[in-house]
Amino acid sequence: MPAAWRSVMTYNRYASICARTVRRVLKEEKRIEAERRGEMLLKMAKWEGGRQGEVKTLIEEVKA
Numbered sequence: 410m411p412a413a414w415r416s417v418m419t420y421n422r423y424a425s426i427c428a429r430t431v432r433r434v435l436k437e438e439k440r441i442e443a444e445r446r447g448e449m450l451l452k453m454a455k456w457e458g459g460r461q462g463e464v465k466t467l468i469e470e471v472k473a
Contacts, residue, residue, distance in 0.1 A: 431443075432444055450466070451466070451467040452464050452465065452466050452467065453465050453467055
């Protein structure tokens with residue numbers, strides 16, 4: 410049953426676990442650079458009449 414893992418884990422979750430594992434085994438300098446790439450900032454702006462409204466930050470910082 411090759412798709413049995415889908416009932417337990419999504420592909421995005423699997424990819425996140427793999428990325429975190431790779432980051433942890435890197436040497437210090439490269440690990441810090443890789444961890445910075447894993448950080449995200451989520452912003453949203455509502456557009457009305459062809460103009461961008463106020464930009465709101467939804468999530469300050471999320472680590473993968």
